[in-house]
Amino acid sequence: MRSATRVAVLTGAGISAESGVPTFRGPGGIWRTYRAEDLATPQAFHRDPKLVWEWYDWRRSVLRTVNPNLGHYALAELEQKKGDGFMLITQNVDGLHNRAGSQRILKIHGDIWWTQCSACREVKSDHRVPLPEIPPRCACGGVLRPGVVWFGESLPERTWQQAQEAAENCDLMLVVGTSAVVYPAAGLAPLAQRRGARVIEINMEETPLSGAADISLRGPSGEILPQLIHE
Numbered sequence: 001m002r003s004a005t006r007v008a009v010l011t012g013a014g015i016s017a018e019s020g021v022p023t024f025r026g027p028g029g030i031w032r033t034y035r036a037e038d039l040a041t042p043q044a045f046h047r048d049p050k051l052v053w054e055w056y057d058w059r060r061s062v063l064r065t066v067n068p069n070l071g072h073y074a075l076a077e078l079e080q081k082k083g084d085g086f087m088l089i090t091q092n093v094d095g096l097h098n099r100a101g102s103q104r105i106l107k108i109h110g111d112i113w114w115t116q117c118s119a120c121r122e123v124k125s126d127h128r129v130p131l132p133e134i135p136p137r138c139a140c141g142g143v144l145r146p147g148v149v150w151f152g153e154s155l156p157e158r159t160w161q162q163a164q165e166a167a168e169n170c171d172l173m174l175v176v177g178t179s180a181v182v183y184p185a186a187g188l189a190p191l192a193q194r195r196g197a198r199v200i201e202i203n204m205e206e207t208p209l210s211g212a213a214d215i216s217l218r219g220p221s222g223e224i225l226p227q228l229i230h231e
């Protein structure tokens with residue numbers, strides 16, 4: 001950690017768990033209660049934009065009440081220490097890394113606080129909770145969609161390219177709070193490793209990455225990350 005000059009970090013829902021944000025696959029996980037096919041695919045949105053937006057509006061209202069935790073703050077501090085040699089790649093759409101002060105962020109799954117017009121494609125920030133109109137509309141008259149990546153969609157091209165570059169060029173990658181089963185994000189750590197980087201995983205549980213990681217630290221990221229970064 002001390003000698004690494006180019007650090008890439010990949011985060012998943014687990015880093016926000018201690019803030020009270022539900023993860024996707026563990027106990028109490030979102031995909032245990034809801035069917036992704038009904039809510040997080042382009043087909044679902046096409047079929048019932050109102051239902052999909054009501055769900056996102058509810059998730060936004062939950063996120064409004066939570067705060068970043070010590071794990072998010074530790075990564076913002078690491079960015080301060082490593083400067084241009086730091087890149088945070090997140091699968092999270094909750095905006096908590098921004099609120100903790102991180103700036104060098106690649107949001108490969110988008111952001112729940114963004115909207116995108118289905119007609120003119122314009123992406124905008126929208127923090128209104130609840131939304132005054134569902135589904136919300138763009139100034140051009142088109143229906144807005146949540147600015148997130150859904151199942152079956154490709155990742156934002158430029159952002160994904162930058163994430164791959166960060167993985168290829170880092171000498172250390174931290175993989176924090178992700179089940180490492182959703183591709184292409186899960187391919188970033190193996191990519192970094194093939195290019196000679198060390199990989200440190202931080203997770204409550206074993207994942208498909210644990211065996212290959214150079215170091216696998218088991219425990220809550222809100223405790224482990226501050227220790228790692230301060231020692």
Ligand code: OAD
Pocket residue numbers: 011012013014015017018023024025026029040091092109149150151176177178179180181182202203204205207219220221222
């Ligand atoms: P998952 O819900 O699949 O995995 C969360 C991981 O966090 C699990 O491996 C947990 O063991 C771990 N975890 C839970 N609490 C933790 C804590 N306090 N400290 C450290 N680790 C903890 O979430 P993701 O891997 O982020 O995609 O899921 C990847 C993608 O699948 C999401 O971005 C989302 C989802 O479907 C889209 O919506 C496109």
